[in-house]
Amino acid sequence: MKANDADHLPDGETAGKESAGSDAAAGEIAAAETKLGSIGVNWQLKAVAPVALTLLAGLMLFVLATVSFRDPERHAVLVVAGAGAIAICAVLIFVLAWFVQRPMVELQEKIARVGGGDLGVSVSFDKRKDEIGELGRNFNHMVDQLRQSREEIERLHRTQMSRAEHFATLGELAAGLAHEIRNPLAGIAGVVEIIGRDLPATSPARAVVKDVRVEIAQINHILTDLLQTARPHAPAIRRSDLNTTVEHAVMLARQQALSKPIEIALKKNPALTEIEHDSDQIHQVLLNLLLNAIQAIEGTGRITVDIETRGQSAAIIVSDNGRGIPPEHLPNIFRPFYTTKGNGTGLGLSLARRIVEEHHGRIEVTSTVGKGSKFVVTLPLARVAIQTAS
Numbered sequence: 001m002k003a004n005d006a007d008h009l010p011d012g013e014t015a016g017k018e019s020a021g022s023d024a025a026a027g028e029i030a031a032a033e034t035k036l037g038s039i040g041v042n043w044q045l046k047a048v049a050p051v052a053l054t055l056l057a058g059l060m061l062f063v064l065a066t067v068s069f070r071d072p073e074r075h076a077v078l079v080v081a082g083a084g085a086i087a088i089c090a091v092l093i094f095v096l097a098w099f100v101q102r103p104m105v106e107l108q109e110k111i112a113r114v115g116g117g118d119l120g121v122s123v124s125f126d127k128r129k130d131e132i133g134e135l136g137r138n139f140n141h142m143v144d145q146l147r148q149s150r151e152e153i154e155r156l157h158r159t160q161m162s163r164a165e166h167f168a169t170l171g172e173l174a175a176g177l178a179h180e181i182r183n184p185l186a187g188i189a190g191v192v193e194i195i196g197r198d199l200p201a202t203s204p205a206r207a208v209v210k211d212v213r214v215e216i217a218q219i220n221h222i223l224t225d226l227l228q229t230a231r232p233h234a235p236a237i238r239r240s241d242l243n244t245t246v247e248h249a250v251m252l253a254r255q256q257a258l259s260k261p262i263e264i265a266l267k268k269n270p271a272l273t274e275i276e277h278d279s280d281q282i283h284q285v286l287l288n289l290l291l292n293a294i295q296a297i298e299g300t301g302r303i304t305v306d307i308e309t310r311g312q313s314a315a316i317i318v319s320d321n322g323r324g325i326p327p328e329h330l331p332n333i334f335r336p337f338y339t340t341k342g343n344g345t346g347l348g349l350s351l352a353r354r355i356v357e358e359h360h361g362r363i364e365v366t367s368t369v370g371k372g373s374k375f376v377v378t379l380p381l382a383r384v385a386i387q388t389a390s
């Protein structure tokens with residue numbers, strides 16, 4: 001019975017219930033003991049019964065064989081033979097109880113403690129040089145392994161937690177810094193704009209001002225990514241055409257790749273016009289993937305974007321024939337700040353994954369060095385599917 005149940009009862013009743021509770025507990029212990037006892041009796045019965053029956057049969061034969069004996073002598077012989085049979089059975093029971101039942105009961109008790117989470121247990125009969133000793137050694141080894149695994153898991157958990165805290169603090173710091181830099185940057189951009197406008201058309205300083213504007217735009221882009229990573233918005237999910245979202249991202253990517261011999265092919269899917277998603281966020285995911293694909297291609301290349309239906313999900317597949325990702329780098333690419341590019345922030349994919357996961361979707365990658373990479377973004381078709389997924 002639960003302690004708080006008793007709290008609601010009047011005093012006498014509480015006492016009664018408590019004693020009933022302890023009676024029940026005692027009953028449970030007694031039942032467990034009876035169970036243990038019955039195991040013991042079963043053990044002894046099963047092992048001793050055939051021996052006892054054999055001895056009984058022998059005794060019968062003995063009785064028949066001694067028919068010709070005279071009575072006081074015959075009586076004495078039969079008593080000695082009977083006592084011998086009983087002694088053999090008793091010794092057998094004792095031997096079984098001591099060498100078999102005792103370790104089994106200990107094992108059962110230790111297994112129950114392991115089941116309750118106590119991994120500091122070990123059995124005492126592991127030194128025996130027989131099968132039961134072997135069983136004990138295996139049990140102790142198993143518990144030892146379990147304890148080591150649990151300690152390892154706890155250690156990893158602690159490391160992860162402190163790392164998460166560390167990243168959270170860093171994220172806060174970075175977000176605060178990004179926020180503080182953005183305001184003066186906007187001021188600088190405005191001043192540069194005015195200076196650029198006031199310069200004569202033939203002034204060589206115009207090119208410099210243009211470069212400064214490009215650099216400011218790049219810094220602004222980095223700060224925006226950083227802020228979104230550190231302080232993400234919940235997706236504003238609406239039913240809209242997934243083809244339009246993807247097409248918009250492809251258009252922007254084509255503009256970015258204008259000066260390069262890169263073809264970007266889009267295969268739309270007319271069935272996916274009513275997909276519940278945050279079009280701005282998914283657009284951002286695709287743009288990140290497409291920019292990565294463009295940056296991975298040296299010289300001529302081709303990027304394909306396919307939109308498919310896969311069961312209850314929509315899949316957007318972005319493939320490129322760029323340099324590919326070495327297998328040892330693959331586990332890192334979704335980590336924040338992981339980049340192999342001189343001017344990258346390493347936030348693109350981590351942001352993309354966060355957005356996709358907030359849509360209850362998945363983002364997966366396969367890649368072959370020298371051949372190219374394939375990113376698959378899977379999104380549930382509808383909120384019903386999203387709820388079922390969660």
Ligand SMILES: Nc1ncnc2c1ncn2[C@@H]1O[C@H](COP(=O)(O)OP(=O)(O)OP(=O)(O)O)[C@@H](O)[C@H]1O
Nearest residue numbers: 292293296324333339340344345346347348349373
């Ligand atoms: N399509 C791809 N082909 C080859 N490598 C890729 C591809 N996409 C991502 N990567 C690798 O994954 C890394 C992380 O990508 P991510 O988009 O997160 O950051 P980034 O592109 O380096 O920087 P940012 O996106 O902030 O400009 C890249 O630096 C690159 O090494």
Ligand SMILES: [Mg+2]
Nearest residue numbers: 288292348349
């Ligand atoms: Mg990127």
